[in-house]
Amino acid sequence: MSLFFPRRESRAPFAEPEIPRPSAVSSSFARINLSRSEASLQKVAVWSAVDLVCSLVSTLPIDVYEGEGKAQREVDRPRVLVDPAGDGYGVIDWLYQYQMSVLLRGNTYGRVADRDRLGNPTQIVLYHPDEVQGWRDERDGMPRWRVGGRELTADELPDMWHQRAYSVAGRLLGLSPVQHHAMTIGLGLAAARFGQQWFEDGAHxxxxxxxxxxxxxxxxxxxxxxxxxxxxxxxxxxxxxxxxxxxxxxVAANESQFLETQRYTAAECARIYGPGMPEILGYETGGSMTYANVEQRSLDLLTYALDRWLVRAEAMFTGLLPPGQYVKLNRGALARTDLLTRYRAHSIALRNRFKVVNEVRGDEDMQPVDWGDVPNEIGPPGPEEADK
Incomplete structure (x- = not known):
């Protein structure tokens, strides 16, 4: 027997993981049903971590290029990167859904609803991850899919679209973070639910x-x-x-609310989504916080928790484009610095011909000028270089 799931899971070697389903007849506050993706979002730490990653990934500017080196040039975004679902909500909404599905279940599923004349997808409608089951056929090893309880026919299989994370050799589906950390998430939810029932005078x-x-x-x-x-x-x-x-x-108020348990599980839930995530979200982890490492938090977030998802999103979008084109997410948008630091960086870039004036003005949301596309002449070193 388990604290959160009454039946112990058993599976054959190399079988696809199943989502644990607790008994529907139990009403105990200690039994938490995490069989649906959204249930884990009741834990504030899970919601905050997932929302932070999804929001940052989905709101970064998307640039499309072709060619390399001197031949590199930016091209217009195709329709699949403007409104991938074709429902009018745009790429930000679609990418948020895509990322949340991966973070909660380790997989994202969809259906290619439209293609261009070359066969490249121009519209992908995403499925709820809990409505899809996938496995490999024992006869030919090819993927098979069931959506909403109905197995896809051979004619429908080419339009099935699947992306995964947390992959394991020999398995078609990626691992689900919610499933594999159900005990930690469930413990935090059970403690919060007990505290609620305490105030409702239902616990003692x-x-x-x-x-x-x-x-x-x-x-x-x-x-x-x-x-x-x-x-x-x-x-x-x-x-x-x-x-x-x-x-x-x-009973002491802090004991009735299991505050220490809730703090511990909150930090653990945040750690599911990357090193440093608890500190970014403000959860206590035992370490001290100074101005220097507060300033470093954004870089730590990008390096250790966020960049891997940006790389995956770039690879996913690149796979939807014609050969020779590729996607880059503008990570520079994450570097929100103060005005003086930003202007010093612009000065260095202009002086060393990394940028022209109109590029800098574009970064500052200013209108271009007629003379702004000509590189600056290399002048004397600025005060920050002269001091060195």
């Missing part, structure tokens, strides 16, 4: 009325009813007969 009695004599069920009920009747609606003093004792049950 407020006191005990005892007597040294042996009482049957009817006598105990009568004593309880008379005791409660004496307390309600009157300010009369309470008088107990011979042998009766009343003891109030008092």
């Amino acid at each position: 009695p407020s006191g005990m009325l005892t007597n040294d004599a042996a009482l049957d069920q009817k006598q105990a009920r009568t004593a309880k009813d008379r005791f409660m009747a004496a307390l309600r609606g009157t300010r009369e003093p309470l008088v107990l007969g011979q042998g009766w004792k009343y003891q109030a049950i008092q």
Whole structure:
């Protein structure tokens, strides 16, 4: 038996992982149903970490290029990178859904709804990850899919679109972070639910009325009813007969809410999505925080938690484009610095001909000027270089 899932999972070697499904008849606060992707988002740390990664990945500027080196040039984004689902919500909404599915279930599924004349996808409609099952056919080793309880036909298989993360050799599907960390997530949710029931007076009695004599069920009920009747609606003093004792049950507020357990599970849930994520979200991890390492947090987030998802998103989008074209997400948009630091960086770039004036003005949301496409002449070193 398990704390969160009543049946112990068993599977044959190399079988696809199944989502654990707890008993539907149990109503105990200690049983948490994580069989649906969104259930894990009840844990604030999971929601915050997933939303942070999804929001950053989906809102970075998308650039499309072809060629390399001096032959590299930027091209217009194709339709699949403007509104991939074709529903009018745009690429930001679609990429957020794609990333959330990967982070919660380790897989993203969709259907290619339209292609261009060369066969490249121009519209992909995403499926809810819990509505899709996939496996490899034992006869030919080819992928087979079931969507919404219906197995796809041979004619439908070429339009099935699948991306995975947390991949393991010998398995078609990627591993699900929610499934594999169900105990940690469930423990945090169970502690929060217990705290809620404590305030609703559903988790404990407020006191005990005892007597040294042996009482049957009817006598105990009568004593309880008379005791409660004496307390309600009157300010009369309470008088107990011979042998009766009343003891109030008092529990410290922090103990009733399992605050230490909730802090621990919150940090652990945030760690699921990358090193440094608990610190980024403000959860206590035992380390001290200074101005220097606060300034370093954004770089740590990009390096250790976010960049791997950006690389995957670039590879995914590149796979949708014609051969020779590729996608780059503009990571520079994450570097939000103060005005003085940003202007010093612009000055260095202009002086060393890394950029021209109109490129800098574009970075600052300013209109271009007629003379701004000519590289600056290399001048004397600025004050920051002269001091070195």
